[in-house]
Amino acid sequence: MLDHLIQGATLVDGTGAPSRTADVGISGGRIVSIEVAGSGSGSGSGSGSAGASGSAVSVEDATGLILCPGFVDPHTHYDAQLFWDPYATPSLGHGVTTVAGGNCGFTLAPLNPARPEDADYTRRMMCRVEGMSLAALEEGVPWGWASFGEYLAALDGHTAVNAGFMVGHCALRRHVMGPDAIGGQPTAEQLEAMVQLLRRSMAEGAWGLSTTQSSTHSDGDGRPVASRHAGREELLALSRAVGEYEGTQIEAIVAGCLDQFSDDEIALFVDMSAAAGRPLNWNVLTIDAAVPERVPRQLLASSRARAAGGRIIALTMPILTPMNMSLGTFCALNLIPGWGEILGLPVPERIARLADPAVRTEMLRRANSPEAGVFRRLADFGRYVIGDTYSAANDGLSGRVVRDIAAERSQDPFATLVEICSADQLRTVLWPMPTDNDPGSWELRRDTWQHPDVMLGGSDAGAHLDRMCGAPYTTRFLGDCLRRRKLVPVEQAVRMLTADPAGLFGLRDRGTVAVGNHADLVLFDPERIDAGPATLVHDLPGNSPRLDSRAEGVVSVRVNGVETVRDDKLTGAVPGTVLRSGRDTRTVATR
Template sequence: MFDLVIRGGTVVDGTGAEPVEADVAVAGGRIVEIGKVEGLVSRTVDADGLAVAPGFIDPHTHYDAQLFWDPAATPSPMHGVTTVLGGNCGFSLAPVNPDDARYLQEMMAMVEGMPLLALEQGLPWDWETFGEFLDSLDGKTAVNAGFLVGHSALRRYVMGSDADQPASSDQLDRMVQALHDGLAAGGMGFSTSLAHTHWDGDNEPVPSRFSSTEEVLALAGAVSDHPGTWLEFITSGCLSMFSDEEIELMSQMSARAQRPLNWNVLTVSANTQDRTNHQLGAADAAAAVGGRIVALSMPTIGGLKLCFATYCPLYNMPGWKDTMNLPHEEKMAALADPETRRWLHEQAQTGSGGFYHMAQWENMEIGTTYSPENDGLTGRRVGDIAAERGQEPFDTLCDIVLADDLRTDLWPINADDSSESWAHRTEHWRDPRVIVGGSDAGAHLDRMCGTRYFTIILGDIVRTRGLLPLEEAVRLMTDVPARLFGLKDRGRVAEGWHADLVLFDPATVASDPIEARTDLPGDCMRLFAGAQGVHRVLVGGTDIVVDGQVTGSTPGTVLRSGRDTETVLP
């Protein structure tokens, strides 16, 4: 007796093999037969004209908080995602001392763009250890979710307000022990940040940025004692060029842990080949000392909303920090001053890589505006407006945001949308030193919606541009991350494997446009994008999305290292 048979679909199994028409039978949450299925069945789904693929895996999210008020982690499953991995960049919500929840709330609000009111109202904050955090989500999620243990949380847990100082040997020993405890409870591994862009709620560097090389390597080494774990890392060189010291540190972290290390995020275009080749060279250096480094590469461009009034990547432009952190009226006066404008513009031009393409002011698109002076500017590029006004683009941009009391929504448009650049990107996605990812889903809620990259790949890269065959695109979003992270029996449509599946129409699958929604705790706003052509998403054989709508079912598993993962050696 089968619980479910999906009939007549085209199975794209995740391995890269040629798609085949077949039925898929499910019983007890697992795939039990693929082919021409006969026998008794409780429920049948007609998949004629649809692709039947493994549920997509998002390797870089920050859904640690959102899952408490949104068990489906929307909009991810609407785009076919069935497994999310959180706790990245050194930012987990545990371990935490009872009187330190406020610090983590403010840090996550600052560095990951989660509304503070939502963090206050949407989470119980009734855990201390990492294991207790995992327990609080058990049985309550629609998607499968695994979490790394974050360095900044570990440091604050052990060192308190002294986490902005070097750790003593005793404090380091206690951090290592807390990490061991978290990994033994099911933490997926260890994540850390040394990136200059990461600041806490007090506008100070996040705790992990005060760590020594000795500390980072000691924590990485602890991971080797726990099966089915890995490392995740972000450093300043991820945004531009790695220093020799950064490459050495990553290599030694992986070698000490005897686990893969992935870093966030590789940008690829026709204009970044020297930087891309340099960054990917870190993987070769790691291999030489017995490690493995893999770059996450975000497969979309654009889609990052900016605003001069609230914290965003503009604050991390070279030399901008002091001006952008001024009180509101002083910031307004500074942006109105011609000399300050000139200085900010010159400083911005010294940046390279990462998000510094936004300093091409002429390519900035105006989003929502708020003043009569700016009526009619929505959807227009700053360069076109500046030409009409006879101004330099940065002066035009400053005039527009000042008229809106700094509230203008701005969308930087990456000029590198050429066929050559897209060919480079897809070529690199196939490189074993690269994995598709970097969505940051669950974070930066007021400025981006990265989770839609799955349907963008299927609709734009596969169908419209023809740069990848369907079976290869599915492999990159399923089997590749599953094998890198050692997810047991996930990432393929195969007999005996978990029935995490997505049914979509290859002829219509696409992302909806980004829109604003006010549906977070405290009536806070977020950016959201649904999908087209995704007909059904199942986790363990249970529907979590049907025709674009979440069902409310919560069959997801809180993934635990060792139990749900197997060790992947470098």
């Protein structure tokens, strides 16, 4: 007897094959039968049509609905959130059944039991670099582990999604070197200890190594995070260790990920992947027709890696995910050269400095200068949209464009923006309008998606919680493919969200709808599938805020055969698996 039978669905199986009408049977958390309408027999289960025509505990009519594999998000930061939110919201509601965490060099384990203060350091670092609520990290995470295996064990049986984790370079460095991890270089003995700790973590289930060399990544004290101090030989020693374990990967970030790689960064990525004999993925490839040289420059790393026996995968988002800004809290504006000195002042002093026309003129000069690099795109303040406001002086301004308000006040846009924010004691939420929403950029995206070393992803779900909401990219992309731009057919869109990322990580028996695979499934209405607007909610531990977005048109989500979402609402079930390297992943060839 089947546990559940889905009848008459339009099956988009994740392989890219044409859709077809099928009945899909589930038992014991796996897909046991697939009967295509009119075939008269089952598919590969050895039971003929019995799977579809036999009895089942529950049956549903899915006529007019699309059934596809659960989506795989290759770049999240749910490492902490899963402890207070086992449903990985909002990702699960948008059909994501498997998440990859532990990215960018930042993980909550391993922790050195001889230094209890390391947990506090890690919390403050995650608060600063990944925009996580410090109160949520303090109140919502148990922090009872030392080893990476103990961290994974703390999650076992308590998640609604499947979750796998890289081990962060910053945690390895801090564990071995202590405070000297910031600014110091390891001795030969310390480097060997770091390599051994990485090996132990992978033996316990870590998916591999993640690291960062990005100039934007600073710890809770404002200093470059630990892995930014690592030299080339340290990175290559760790990479070689990754290649010793089955089903492992490398994820890495450098400064050029934000714009364009330097020659040295390309060489480093190529050598790390080749040394490991494993794929290396990086986040995120920004595609903009106004910068046509960026995509070929970034993908040069991939072609050179293939020639050297490695493989480098660029993650890119299929939707525009704006990140809000603020003059009151740390954000990307602080990273513009010279701006951090002003925006780091106490609020009253900050308001006074911002009121000085000479200060604003110098800030604008630096924001528009070549030294600002990729952050120059933030300097067109007339294109900002006013979000939430907090004073009577700003009543009626939410949703309006700064350029229009400035024209009414006969001011320049930056002066207007400062005036609005100052009236709110700098609490005003600001939304930069994207500059890459033109037809040329969307055509360039469609072309770039066809490259064998480009993959959809990069949501950062679980991080920057009050700044951005990238988790809904799956449903918004499908809605776009079915009813709006229609850049790719739905079969290709589903493959890019399922089989492609599952293949990158070597996930065993996941990513496609096939007999014998785990029953990670999404059933959705093609006429309604979409994502709602991002709204600010206060539902984190400590009443901290985050942006949330509800899915539309998601009829059902199943993880390992158990329904976790029904009609866009969580069921409360937690059937997810903590995915361990080797056991749940296979080695992916780089050639």
